[in-house]
Amino acid sequence: MLEREIARAVDILRAGGLVAFPTETVYGLGADARNPDAVGKIFAAKGRPQTHPVIVHLGQAAQLDAWAVEISAGARRLAERFWPGPLTLILRRGPGVPDAVTGGQDTVGLRVPAHPVAQALLKAFGGGIAAPSANRFGRLSPTTAQHVEAELDGAVDLILDGGACPVGIESTIVDCSSERPTLLRPGHVTREALEETLGMTVEAPGPGSPRAPGRLPAHYAPATPLALVDSSALVGLPTRTSATERVAVLARSDPPPDAPHLVWVKAPEDPAGFARELYAHLRQLDRAGCSVILVEKPPPAPEWDAVLDRLTRAAAGSPPQAA
Ligand code: TXA
Ligand code: MG
Secondary structure (H helix, E strand, O other): OHHHHHHHHHHHHHOOOOEEEOOOOOOEEEEEOOOHHHHHHHHHHHOOOOOOOOEEEOOOHHHHHHOEEOOOHHHHHHHHHHOOOOEEEEEEEOOOOOHHHHOOOOEEEEEOOOOHHHHHHHHHHOOOEEOOEOOOOOOOOOOOHHHHHHHHOOOOOEEOOOOOOOOOOOOEEEEOOOOOOEEEEOOOOOHHHHHHHHOOOOEOOOOOOOOOHHHOOOOOOOOOOEEEEOHHHHOOHHHHOOOOOOEEEEEOOOOOOOOOOEEEEEOOOOHHHHHHHHHHHHHHHHOOOOOEEEEEOOOOOHHHHHHHHHHHHHHHOOOOOOO
16 A cells, blocks of 8 residues: 555656655655756745755665765764754755755755655655645644645645654754854754764854744744743633633643633643644644633753744744733
């Protein structure tokens, strides 16, 4: 069954079409990365500005040199340790990488995903697959095939269903195109793990770093206003909110009794579990007809950095909330 689906997906990619596929992070909206017309269709389907670069997915690290040049020893060490896996490397683009992929920049983002369906697709296709997250521009990334359908129904030729994504948030992005490696987007591969592998510090992005839309302050947002609140603000919430106003809550604790106007989702208490469920939870709460989504702030520890990053961006798109 899967073999037939993969063969169909490869035919579609070769013909310049779009295939959504699961990765361990989130679902991607894929096109043949060497075909500028096909890559152009991604932008149209997402409603995304043409100047935003997309990540090229490869089947194995050995393909690196077909896409990038001047690859540092550090970048190779990162590839060796974390690929296949949820890490994207920004490197100097090689000859023949279409502008449609790089957004006209002199760098290219590369990643070898670990998900078995992504691996099967990449092996069968042979080449690079350009793929951003398979959502409309600025919205939550999809972590199930059903999310992709809800976002992009009709705009994609085939959706490969690989179930729920095990990591649940987008890959860590490290810019290795200049002397000092820079963390452009935190993720499951932590800054500490990167620094340990490189034997040097990894900087936070500065004003000179390349623009990445994942770093726009308001990104990854549900339609319902979202506010990050301290754990203490959730105590007494049932009485502080009006019984006529429905309020959505994403917290690591159990819901209070007798608060039918609160739509309360209890999230896993560990950072990996919280991240895995995060976008599905936010989609669920977004559909609950509430005036606001209150999200309990994660603990101030480095292993929560990636979750805090996504939540902060989701909240940045919302007007300030009282609660
Ligand atoms: O986990 C992921 O990375 C998922 C899966 C599908 O692989 N993909 C993903 O793609 O999140 P997207 O396009 O939604 O986010 C990729 C980010 C964007 O912010 C983009 O600007 C940045 O990577 N990016 C890609 N190529 C770049 C480049 N050459 N220089 C700087 N940023 C780049
Ligand atoms: Mg995205």
